[in-house]
Amino acid sequence: MGRMVALLRAVNVGGRKLPMAELRALCAELGWTDVATYIQSGNVVFSADASPQEAETALEAVVAKTWGYDAPAVVRTAPQWAALPASNPFPDVGEAEPNRLMLLVSKDPPADGAAETIEARATAGERVRASGGALWFHYPHGAGTSKLTPSLIDRAVGSPGTARNWRTVQTLLGMLG
Known part of the structure; x- marks a missing residue:
């Protein structure tokens, strides 16, 4: 199971509400563990037995089903994310x-x-x-x-x-x- 970062685009702006507590709960229902969010802009850190693309697809689907709008998700593994600041x-x-x-x-x-x-x-x-x-x-x-x-x-x-x-x-x- 690997650590990952998911970034949702355009949430909690322009009436596109997405409460972070509910998002964490839904991520846990996807089987993700150690789920944490940061601020209200759709930043999720979690562990999952999935590829980044599988995690993106699952997260986009749960947002569309639960909140009724499309929010593109971009997921990076911990090593991929760690390389970015450098x-x-x-x-x-x-x-x-x-x-x-x-x-x-x-x-x-x-x-x-x-x-x-x-x-x-x-x-x-x-x-x-x-x-x-x-x-x-x-x-x-x-x-x-x-x-x-x-x-x-x-x-x-x-x-x-x-x-x-x-x-x-x-x-x-x-x-x-």
Whole structure:
């Protein structure tokens, strides 16, 4: 049984409620153990005898069945997650402004040239780099002011993804034990 991190996209925003206590209970019903969540944005750390893809499919199905909406899930094993912080191309930003550095993980590896395509649309000093099988975003003025939309990012990447700030990346790593 391996430790994993699951990230749900776009939960507890825009009326898409998903209580974390209920999510933990449903994950346990899937046979997952040592289930823990972090904040209200769909971050789940757990142990399961499943591949990441099997876990993604099961989690997406339980969210759709229970709450009635599609929420893409991205799952990484503990070793995969542990490798991500080391691939951070903006370590200075992570140290100085952890809330302005975002890691985007996607279902499939980002398409070649995705970072360049997205950065070509960036404004106000925003930077995008591909590293470690993921995309890293530096938003000097905060992600909330960015014109880089989820649909633009998904098109460039080639599959759905979800982003977490540096502090959350580090916290989830710690939760993996």
